[in-house]
Every structure is written in C-alpha cells, then in structure tokens.
Amino acid sequence: xxxxxxxxxxxxxxxxxGLVLLQHGKGADAGAAFGSGASQTVFGSQxxxxxxxxxxxxxxT
Numbered sequence: 214x215x216x217x218x219x220x221x222x223x224x225x226x227x228x229x230x231g232l233v234l235l236q237h238g239k240g241a242d243a244g245a246a247f248g249s250g251a252s253q254t255v256f257g258s259q260x261x262x263x264x265x266x267x268x269x270x271x272x273x274t
Contacts, residue, residue: 229269
C-alpha cells in the first residue's frame with residue numbers, strides 16, 4: 214500500500230513540475246523552444262495559459 218501511495222505522489226510531483234515549466238513566464242521566449250506557439254491553436258484563442266494554470270491548480274490541491 215505504501216508503494217502505491219509513493220508512486221502516486223511521485224507521478225503527481227513530476228507532472229506538477231512539468232506543468233510549471235511549460236507555463237509562460239515574463240520572458241515567454243523559453244516557451245517557444247517547446248513549441249508552445251502552436252498550442253494556441255489547440256487550446257483556443259486564449260492559448261494554453263488558462264488551461265495550464267487550471268491544470269497546475271488542480272494538481273497542486
């Protein structure tokens with residue numbers, strides 16, 4: 214049982230770190246290296262900002 218809980222925590226932690234790294238910072242040029250310019254068409258006119266913010270909030274709680 215402890216192994217399952219540890220595995221779940223590790224997966225959530227890695228996902229949370231990944232979501233934080235994908236978000237646009239004040240210098241949004243780093244996000245362009247990961248192809249986030251094309252993600253604006255996938256996530257709608259607002260881009261991936263609101264989606265990634267919501268996903269980060271959900272994983273953090």
